[in-house]
Amino acid sequence: MKINLQPTNFIDSENSAVINFVKEVIGNSTDPKEQAIKLYYAVRDGFRYDPYHIQFTPKGMKASTVLAQGYGYCVSKAVLLAAAGRAVGIPTRLGFADVKNHLSSEKLKKMMQSDIFSWHGYTEFYLNNKWVKATPAFNKLLCDKASIKPLEFDGMNDSVFHEFDRSGNKHMEYLTEHGYFDDLPFQKIYEAYKKDYPMFTALFEPEAEFNIDGQFEDDASAN
Known part of the structure; x- marks a missing residue:
């Protein structure tokens, strides 16, 4: 588990801002499960899900950058949570899968x-x-607006996307599992995005950002 405790280029758990964030979230808790639960909810709800604004660069995907921005999308929020876990001494890693998303705009x-x-x-x-x-x-406010169940985490059971929304409609389907990684596999994801979303030219330029006008929370719907 040693490698899953070490800081990396993206999971920069030694960053002072990340460490201060973790200390504030966990308070006096010393139980790893309780700490993980607190960190999960702090990242889930304290950082809005925003696929309208993505800075897919080595700097933009760092946990400390997400922390400073106050928002992210699924990958960058997972990186922040991984850094928070390692900062408190919990072995943590990243997992990836292709999903069919029924929460979009x-x-x-x-x-x-x-x-x-x-x-x-x-x-x-x-x-x-x-x-x-x-x-x-998905932060709770987004889930409430889109009428889907927010994902809970109890430290014992897997917290993965619900197959159906609150009305019984299809919500999310896992298609392909890519496995687990000790650090963000930036180049693999870059190559996949370039193949699957060639129209997102801004994602593939150095220091460029992908932006859509508006707020995803206001536009999102489960369908």
């Missing part, structure tokens, strides 16, 4: 020309001698 679907999200990211904590999935992507 007309703007995003038009831009993507697809409802499949390549390399959706989540976090895994090693707690009580097993790996437990934690998906901090």
